[in-house]
Each structure stands twice: as structure tokens, then as C-alpha cells.
Amino acid sequence: MAARDVIMIAILLFGFGMAFFVTHLVFNTMTNAMLNITEINASNATVSVFEGVKNTTERLDYVVFGVFIALILGLIITGWFIGGHPIFMFIYFVFIVMGVIISSIMSNVWETISQSSVFGLTITSFPITNNILLNLPIYIAIIGFIGIVIMFAKPLSESY
Numbered sequence: 381m382a383a384r385d386v387i388m389i390a391i392l393l394f395g396f397g398m399a400f401f402v403t404h405l406v407f408n409t410m411t412n413a414m415l416n417i418t419e420i421n422a423s424n425a426t427v428s429v430f431e432g433v434k435n436t437t438e439r440l441d442y443v444v445f446g447v448f449i450a451l452i453l454g455l456i457i458t459g460w461f462i463g464g465h466p467i468f469m470f471i472y473f474v475f476i477v478m479g480v481i482i483s484s485i486m487s488n489v490w491e492t493i494s495q496s497s498v499f500g501l502t503i504t505s506f507p508i509t510n511n512i513l514l515n516l517p518i519y520i521a522i523i524g525f526i527g528i529v530i531m532f533a534k535p536l537s538e539s540y
Contacts, residue, residue, distance in 0.1 A: 382459045382531055383475035386524045389451045390483040390516060396447050397490065397509045400440035405502045407437045437505075444509040452523055459530040469532050476524030483516040490514065 411430045414420050421427060464472075490513040494503045503510055512519060 382455060382462050382464075382527055383472045385451075385455050385458065386476055386479040386520060386527060387482060389455065389523060390479055390486060390520050392451060393444065393448055393512060393516065394483075394486040394490065396444050397506075397513050398493070400444060401494065401499070401502060401506060401509070404437045404440055404505055405499055408434055408502070441506045441508050444506075444512065448512055452526070455523060455527050456530050459527045460534060462531060464531040466532050469528065472524075472528050472531065476521065476528065479520045479524060480517045483520040487514055487516040490516075 411434055415427065415430055420430075490510075493499070494506075494510065494513075
């Protein structure tokens with residue numbers, strides 16, 4: 381059902397954002413601790429590999445953006461192929477409102493956690509994720525509106 385997908389988009393974005401945020405912090409902390417060991421730091425090849433790990437974890441921000449776009453396209457495609465009667469538009473609207481309420485809670489949790497002193501400057505590596513998750517209620521409202529238009533504004537088929 382495409383109405384539940386709006387809520388699932390918010391939950392999945394929050395989950396991926398938090399998981400990648402913590403993963404980035406853990407890998408960078410672990411890499412910096414390993415590079416402080418003189419036996420590991422003595423080899424240039426080892427240092428370049430650990431620096432490569434750091435660069436790889438900074439790309440996780442783009443993965444969250446890719447998941448965001450993929451989920452929106454999935455909602456549009458499934459909304460087009462699922463038959464919807466205009467009577468059920470109210471139920472879809474209720475799901476959108478619930479999604480916006482849930483996403484506002486998740487947005488506040490993201491802001492509290494990402495601004496925590498434990499994470500330090502990790503947030504600077506996630507500008508796209510930070511924008512998406514801080515404005516999650518707005519994005520979910522827009523995605524829900526797009527979904528409701530796609531599902532209920534298509535022409536009805538003549539054959540039943």
C-alpha cells in the first residue's frame with residue numbers, strides 16, 4: 381500500500397542516516413587510533429589504506445541521498461500502478477499527517493544527537509543527510525502530496 385510507504389520512507393531515511401553517521405564516527409576514531417601506533421604508521425602503504433577508509437566513509441552521505449531518491453521514485457512508480465479510488469484519499473491523507481508527525485519527532489532526535497559533543501565535527505561530513513533529516517517533515521509532506529497526486533489523479537481504466 382502506497383500510503384504506508386510515506387511513513388516507511390521517513391523511518392528508513394532516519395535509520396540509514398543514523399547508522400551511517402555512527403559508522404563514520406566509529407571508523408574515523410578507529411583509523412586515527414591505529415595511525416597513532418608507530419608500527420602501523422611506519423608503512424606508507426598502510427597509511428594510504430587507512431586514509432582510503434576515511435575517504436570511503438565520507439561518501440556515505442551520498443548513499444543516504446541515493447536511498448532518498450530511490451524511495452521517492454519507488455513511491456511514484458507504485459502509486460501509479462496501484463489502483464486507487466478517490467474515496468480512499470482521506471485515509472491516504474491521514475497516513476501523510478501521521479508521517480509528518482513521526483518525521484518531526486525523528487527530525488528533533490537527529491538534531492539532538494548530531495549536535496551532541498560526543499560526535500564532534502562528524503556532522504561536517506554529512507551536509508546532505510543533515511539537510512534531509514533536519515527538514516524531514518517538509519520533505520515527507522511534499523513526498524506525500526506527490527504520492528497522493530500520482531495515485532488518485534491518473535485516468536481511470538475503462539475495463540473492469
